Amino acid sequence: xxxxxxxxxxxxxxxxxxxxxxxxxxxxxxxxxxxxxxxxxxxxxxxxxxxxxxxxxxxxxxxxxxxxxxxxxxxxxxxxxxxxxxxxxxxxxxxxxxxxxxxxxxxxxxxxxxxxxxxxxxxxxxxxxxxxxxxxxxxxxxxxxxxxxxxxxxxxxxxxxxxxxxxxxxxxxxxxxxxxxxxxxxxxxxxxxxxxxxxxxxxxxxxxxxxxxxxxxxxxxxxxxxxxxxxxxxxxxxxxxxxxxxxxxxxxxxxxxxxxxxxxxxxxxxxxxxxxxxxxxxxxxxxxxxxxxxxxxxxxxxxxxxxxxxxxxxxxxxxxxxxxxxxxxxxxxxxxxxxxxxxxxxxxxxxxxxxxxxxxxxxxxxxxxxxxxxxxxxxxxxxxxxxxxxxxxxxxxxxxxxxxxxxxxxxxxxxxxxxxxxxxxxxxxxxx
Numbered sequence: 001x002x003x004x005x006x007x008x009x010x011x012x013x014x015x016x017x018x019x020x021x022x023x024x025x026x027x028x029x030x031x032x033x034x035x036x037x038x039x040x041x042x043x044x045x046x047x048x049x050x051x052x053x054x055x056x057x058x059x060x061x062x063x064x065x066x067x068x069x070x071x072x073x074x075x076x077x078x079x080x081x082x083x084x085x086x087x088x089x090x091x092x093x094x095x096x097x098x099x100x101x102x103x104x105x106x107x108x109x110x111x112x113x114x115x116x117x118x119x120x121x122x123x124x125x126x127x128x129x130x131x132x133x134x135x136x137x138x139x140x141x142x143x144x145x146x147x148x149x150x151x152x153x154x155x156x157x158x159x160x161x162x163x164x165x166x167x168x169x170x171x172x173x174x175x176x177x178x179x180x181x182x183x184x185x186x187x188x189x190x191x192x193x194x195x196x197x198x199x200x201x202x203x204x205x206x207x208x209x210x211x212x213x214x215x216x217x218x219x220x221x222x223x224x225x226x227x228x229x230x231x232x233x234x235x236x237x238x239x240x241x242x243x244x245x246x247x248x249x250x251x252x253x254x255x256x257x258x259x260x261x262x263x264x265x266x267x268x269x270x271x272x273x274x275x276x277x278x279x280x281x282x283x284x285x286x287x288x289x290x291x292x293x294x295x296x297x298x299x300x301x302x303x304x305x306x307x308x309x310x311x312x313x314x315x316x317x318x319x320x321x322x323x324x325x326x327x328x329x330x331x332x333x334x335x336x337x338x339x340x341x342x343x344x345x346x347x348x349x350x351x352x353x354x355x356x357x358x359x360x361x362x363x364x365x366x367x368x369x370x371x372x373x374x375x376x377x378x379x380x381x382x383x384x385x386x387x388x389x390x391x392x393x394x395x396x397x398x399x400x401x402x403x404x405x406x407x408x409x410x411x412x413x414x415x416x417x418x419x420x421x422x423x424x425x426x427x428x429x430x431x432x
Contacts, residue, residue, distance in 0.1 A: 037147030050117025054388035086116035131342030221276035
């Protein structure tokens with residue numbers, strides 16, 4: 001259930017974060033600036049929330065919560081540069097871009113986030129030619145803690161910080177994205193053994209723009225997904241096959257399977273083996289955003305870590321051991337994606353090719369021992385946690401893995417010296 005925007009009580013999508021706070025709902029940039037000016041005068045804090053798709057407490061407000069859902073309009077289209085208000089969701093952005101024969105060059109598998117929330121937390125898709133979505137940002141308009149409206153571009157010394165700013169530097173109100181001409185993807189999805197997937201990655205990754213896979217715990221089975229650009233949309237999925245695979249099996253049936261595994265944990269290894277074979281191979285074409293994005297109706301908690309790409313086999317081997325040692329069972333598959341290096345100061349993929357490994361647990365099932373054990377492995381390999389996914393790191397442990405960490409803090413000191421935008425999460429990961 002979605003929390004009403006004007007409710008003082010708020011919960012995130014995963015139902016693992018909540019807060020009670022005063023509510024601000026500005027309708028334009030001037031109202032944002034006025035609200036922040038009042039907050040500065042009164043010594044109050046403001047925390048902006050988007051769609052609530054972060055599992056961390058990054059959006060938890062303890063004083064005033066600002067919703068920017070009314071700032072959700074298209075501003076301009078200038079060739080490939082598209083400027084939108086920050087509260088527009090990715091799903092709405094995809095529709096707007098399609099109307100102008102444009103598209104985002106890459107997307108994650110969920111499109112419910114707001115544009116500002118997605119870029120601020122490091123949302124990403126998969127593909128060695130791509131970084132996070134924030135790497136597509138060409139300019140940002142931000143209202144600072146002083147109530148000043150500032151526009152940042154590649155010429156701005158703060159640009160490497162504000163594009164992926166964790167909500168710590170100001171309120172993003174407009175985002176200019178560099179888009180590409182609309183394109184069609186050929187999706188090739190097939191069940192395979194995990195050893196065969198790992199053996200083929202060095203060939204598939206350079207030969208295909210988008211590669212990812214899912215591995216089912218307690219089995220050697222995986223599901224490989226490869227997307228590549230094609231000229232014609234000549235193999236669309238039928239409506240029935242789309243409903244069967246993406247709605248009925250992936251949501252309705254999966255919900256029931258997870259509920260059964262939660263009630264009778266001993267069935268999980270068998271259920272995982274069945275699930276690994278339930279979705280048959282399929283090849284189809286579709287508009288890029290329709291292939292990238294899927295519905296996610298089953299609630300879960302998630303941790304995701306970026307590690308240097310060569311470290312992937314070591315992480316997966318450690319996970320296999322962790323599964324056997326946990327006092328409970330792991331039902332959700334492990335998701336693995338890949339990105340190329342970028343230059344955003346707090347990007348997980350800063351300066352290196354990355355493998356992203358995401359671990360999940362069904363809502364209501366224990367997760368902390370699993371996530372902590374997984375984090376210990378990744379941290380030991382120089383891994384960086386996704387800012388919007390659960391993790392237990394703090395500023396002291398994060399500073400060594402982000403070469404520009406202190407540069408980011410210096411920008412924060414200039415733009416928000418009184419810490420109007422802080423909360424407990426930011427105090428933990430950035431310091432006070």
